[in-house]
Every structure is written in structure tokens, then in C-alpha cells.
Amino acid sequence: xxxxxxxxxxxxxVGCSGEGTEKKKEEDVKKEEVIxxxxxxxxxxxxxxxxxxxxxEKFVKKYNVRVDFIKQYQEKGIEIAKIQEPITSELNxxxxxxSQILLETDYKKHKGHYKIxxxxxxxxxxxxxxxxxxxxxxxxxxxxxxxxxxGIISTMAIADALGLxxxxxxxxxxxxxxxxxxxxxxxxxxxxxxFLYADWDLGKFEIKYDLSK
Numbered sequence: 001x002x003x004x005x006x007x008x009x010x011x012x013x014v015g016c017s018g019e020g021t022e023k024k025k026e027e028d029v030k031k032e033e034v035i036x037x038x039x040x041x042x043x044x045x046x047x048x049x050x051x052x053x054x055x056x057e058k059f060v061k062k063y064n065v066r067v068d069f070i071k072q073y074q075e076k077g078i079e080i081a082k083i084q085e086p087i088t089s090e091l092n093x094x095x096x097x098x099s100q101i102l103l104e105t106d107y108k109k110h111k112g113h114y115k116i117x118x119x120x121x122x123x124x125x126x127x128x129x130x131x132x133x134x135x136x137x138x139x140x141x142x143x144x145x146x147x148x149x150x151g152i153i154s155t156m157a158i159a160d161a162l163g164l165x166x167x168x169x170x171x172x173x174x175x176x177x178x179x180x181x182x183x184x185x186x187x188x189x190x191x192x193x194x195f196l197y198a199d200w201d202l203g204k205f206e207i208k209y210d211l212s213k
Contacts, residue, residue: 042090043098043124052126056118059129060085060102062161070153078149080157081105083116091120098124110147111136112203114154128191128210129162131155135203148203155207162209163189 045053064082071079083103091098098120106113112135119128133151141147159169164186176182176195183194190212197205 042092044090045087045100047124048091048120049123049125052120052124055126056100056102057085057087059118059161060087063157066157066160070157078146078153079108080150080154081108091124097121097127102129107135107150109150112147112151114151116154116158126211128208129158130206130208131158132206133204137203138201140203158207158209159193162186162191162211164191164193164209169193 048056060083064085067080067082081103087102089101091100100118100120101115102118103116104113105115112133114131114133117130117132118126119130121127131151131154133148133155135148135151145152155173156166156169159166165188168184168187172182172184172193173195176197177200179195180198181194181196183192185192192208192210192212194208194210195205196207199205
């Protein structure tokens with residue numbers, strides 16, 4: 001009996017030892033994953049694929065020209081912000097893509113803000129742009145919707161800078177308000193434009209401009 005108990009105890013100790021070893025291995029793996037995450041560093045704009053770098057710089061210049069045009073001819077005095085030149089913002093990892101904030105700013109006249117991002121694939125090649133907008137809820141808008149004007153005009157400036165058919169863009173944008181997720185392809189550039197309007201009644205919406213490959 002004594003031998004049997006000692007044998008059982010020995011087996012239990014081996015089992016506990018093995019369990020402890022497995023736990024230690026799991027902890028070590030988790031630590032390694034954390035270390036790997038900590039080692040993920042932003043990508044400098046200078047490291048972007050040369051052709052893509054030139055494409056983004058050209059987009060920014062065209063966007064800023066459009067901003068100047070709007071400032072000069074906008075009857076209601078609505079002004080939107082320019083994207084900083086030269087571009088200095090870094091690219092940050094987002095799942096299988098890299099994201100670069102080109103512009104993040106508050107509305108100048110009303111409550112709200114918007115952000116323009118450039119999106120790259122893992123090869124650091126530009127694949128598109130996104131604008132995220134947040135303003136007052138729809139039920140707080142005035143009759144002319146001026147409270148959302150800066151964000152909406154910024155989306156038009158992006159469309160113009162990308163060479164999209166503006167009349168088509170405006171038409172599809174109106175249709176998109178009846179959908180939560182609506183995509184169309186621009187006839188001029190083959191850019192896929194996606195309107196994410198699920199929360200537009202809360203004053204939040206996003207538009208993605210996926211460039212043709």
C-alpha cells in the first residue's frame with residue numbers, strides 16, 4: 001500500500017510538474033508576442049514605395065489647390081483646412097494595411113471634426129484614402145445643413161483631387177443616404193467609392209476611396 005501511495009504521489013508530482021512547464025511555455029509565448037507588438041514601429045513616409053509617394057504628394061497638392069479655390073469662391077464663407085506640406089506623418093500598422101493620417105482637424109465654425117487617411121498595403125503601396133466625419137446629430141441641423149458643410153465639402157475636395165466625375169459622385173452620394181453601406185465605381189478613374197452612412201443620423205459617416213489596381 002505504501003509503495004502504491006508513493007507511486008501515485010510520484011505520478012501526481014510529474015503531472016503537476018508537466019502542467020507547470022506547459023503554463024510556463026504559454027506565458028513565455030505570450031511574453032514573446034507582447035515583445036513583438038512592442039517592436040512594431042511606424043513607417044516613415046520616405047520609406048514608402050517611390051511611385052506611391054509621388055502619387056500621395058500629388059493628391060495632397062491637388063486637394064490643397066481645391067481648398068484655396070473653395071475659400072476664394074465659397075459664398076457662405078465656409079473654409080476647410082489644408083493638408084500639411086511637405087508630408088511628414090508616419091504610417092501605422094492596421095491589421096493587413098498601413099494607415100497614414102494626412103489631416104485631422106476640428107470644424108472651424110461648428111461642432112465636429114474630420115480626418116483624412118491614406119491607406120497602403122503591406123508593400124507600402126498606396127491603395128486608397130478614407131475620410132471620417134463626425135458632427136452634430138441630424139436632428140440638430142439647420143435647414144441648409146451648414147453644420148455639416150465643412151466635412152461634406154472636404155469629401156468633394158477629395159473626389160476632385162482624385163479626378164472623379166463630380167456630378168456622378170454627387171448623385172451617388174444622395175442615393176447612399178438610403179443605404180448603410182453603398183459602393184459605386186467612378187467611370188473616370190475606376191475608383192471604388194464606398195459610403196458608410198449607417199450612423200449618419202448621429203452625425204457620423206465615413207467614405208472610402210479605393211484606387212483601381
